[in-house]
Structure formats: C-alpha cells, structure tokens
Amino acid sequence: MKANLADLNAFVSVARAGGFRDGARANGLSASGLSEAVRRLEAQLGVRLLNRTTRSVVPTEAGERLLERLTPALAEIEAAIDVAHGLCDRPAGTLKLNVPVSAARLVLPAIVPAFLAAYPDIRLEVIAEESFVDVLAAGCDAGIRYGERLEQDMIAVPIGPHQQRFSLGAAPAYLDRRGRPEHPRDLLGHTCLQGRFASGATMTWEFERDGEVVKVDVTGPLTVRIGGATDLLVDAAIAGTGIVPLFEDWLRPHFESGALEPVLEPWWQRFAGPYLYYPGRRLVPAPLRAFVDFIKV
Numbered sequence: 001m002k003a004n005l006a007d008l009n010a011f012v013s014v015a016r017a018g019g020f021r022d023g024a025r026a027n028g029l030s031a032s033g034l035s036e037a038v039r040r041l042e043a044q045l046g047v048r049l050l051n052r053t054t055r056s057v058v059p060t061e062a063g064e065r066l067l068e069r070l071t072p073a074l075a076e077i078e079a080a081i082d083v084a085h086g087l088c089d090r091p092a093g094t095l096k097l098n099v100p101v102s103a104a105r106l107v108l109p110a111i112v113p114a115f116l117a118a119y120p121d122i123r124l125e126v127i128a129e130e131s132f133v134d135v136l137a138a139g140c141d142a143g144i145r146y147g148e149r150l151e152q153d154m155i156a157v158p159i160g161p162h163q164q165r166f167s168l169g170a171a172p173a174y175l176d177r178r179g180r181p182e183h184p185r186d187l188l189g190h191t192c193l194q195g196r197f198a199s200g201a202t203m204t205w206e207f208e209r210d211g212e213v214v215k216v217d218v219t220g221p222l223t224v225r226i227g228g229a230t231d232l233l234v235d236a237a238i239a240g241t242g243i244v245p246l247f248e249d250w251l252r253p254h255f256e257s258g259a260l261e262p263v264l265e266p267w268w269q270r271f272a273g274p275y276l277y278y279p280g281r282r283l284v285p286a287p288l289r290a291f292v293d294f295i296k297v
Helices: 005-017 020-027 031-045 061-085 101-106 112-118 172-178 184-189 230-238 248-257 286-296
Strands: 050-052 057-059 093-099 122-128 142-145 154-158 163-170 194-196 205-209 212-216 223-225 244-247 270-272 275-279
Touching (some): 005 031, 163 248, 184 205, 244 248
Antiparallel strands (some): 163 244, 205 212
16 A cells, blocks of 8 residues: 555654644644645545544554654655755755753854854754653654763764763852861752752762762752753752752853852762764764764864
8 A cells, every 4th residue: 555655744743743733833834734634644544543632633553653663764765865965065954953951051052053054054953851762753863962871773973072070069158158068978968959850860969089989869958850940950059059960061150250169079070971873774864964074073
C-alpha cells in the first residue's frame, strides 16, 4: 500500500503539535488542509489514527505505532534531501537543536551569531529543556549534553569549553552572618539552595581537593526545577537566603560584581565540557554538517 508522503507528514505534524491549529501554525499550512490529509490517510489505512475532542487531539494506539516508525523515516528523507542541497556552495535549510538551559545560556551565545552570519541560508531552532530525549523522536537533528548522558550509538563532538567547574556562591552579608565554610562538611550547618532534575533527583553536592572526594547531603528552604527556574536560586542567594550551587560561568558575573562571594573555591570539582551529539546511523543533513564543521574550527 502506497501512502501519500504529504499526508504522512500532515499526520506527524498534527500528532507532534497535539492539534490541527498548532500543527498548521508550525508548518505554515491550513488547519483544514491538515484535517483533510489525516482523514484521507485514515481512510486509506482503514484505521483511526487520532482521537479528536474539542480540547485535544491524541494519537490512538495505531497512531502511536505509526508515529514511532514514521518519525525516523521522515527524518532520513529530509536528511537525504539536505545532503543533496549541501552539494551547493551555500548549505540551506533548518537545523533543530535540543539543549539544556545551561548550554543555551553559557555555550551557544559564543557560537550562534557567528555561525548564522557565516551561513545566512540556514535557519536555527533551539529547544532548551533538561530532559534527556531521543533527538530523532523529538524531531531534532542534534543535541547538546554532557558525556555521562550520551547514548552509545551517538557521534559526539566537543562544543564550548573543554573543562568546567561547579561552583558555590553566597551573598557577603549571608557569610558575615553565618560564617564562611572551610570544609564541605561545614555546609551541614548552612542554608543551602537546591536544584532538582527533571527525573526528580536533586543535585549532588560533591567536592574534591588533593585526591579527597567529599559528598554532602545538604538541606535548605528552597528547591527549584533545574532549567527555567534556576535564576530564582541565584536571586535568592544574592538576597542573602543561602548558598547556591551552579556552573562557575553562570555565577562569574555575580562574583565579579561582588553580589556573590565564592564559597569553598579550592574544593570546586572540574568536569569535562559538553558535547554536540547526533545519530551516527543516518545521513547528516547539510545544516548539521555545516554546524559540526563550524564548531570544530
């Protein structure tokens, strides 16, 4: 049975967006056109693919299975077309990246403006979230993550700083009032502000100095979901609420301004910087190939 490729794309767009209007808006099409395409596909297959209500559009079991198989297949078709486009002198098309908020804030600003200036025909779309997702299933070309969170079948290319440090900071007024820790175990007597990952796990406060590694289970009055709410931890620390743990690069402007004071700096751990990763089992789209070559320079 041969299905129309445009109808398959229409189904994927609606299923991903969760509605005909949002699917149409994301793809520059009409909602009525998408609806007709999905009805045509359902009639051809003889099975309902989407459950429609006035509030939502949700794939049926058959729709879920079709979506699972179609997503990488359509991505491969788009990649093949992009490779063909890449034979010209100026790569063109869309590059979609899935990155953590920290990378969007600390890594990409030093790369994106120059990249877009070098490749004016490439459109870059960045999705910032903390969950580790299948980039193909999410409709993305590549992602940025740290080494310990990379899947084995991925190609990984270093991007941004090769090494980073995790730091602690607190307002000078807080430290004047509560004292300055000299050893990580001193944090047990302090107010510590915490971040929680999308998985539900809280950040581990781990330190290292002269071969000694110390982990501390801290407590405090404020915990936020790592990502969009991270700046709330920083603001609370600046206001004197407690000690904040975060990337050194994130806190450095506040260290330099004096709003925060480094805490236990000799104990800050170093770790490898992030990687751009993408599936090694597929053709590499021209925009992604251009981006990989750009960050390697």
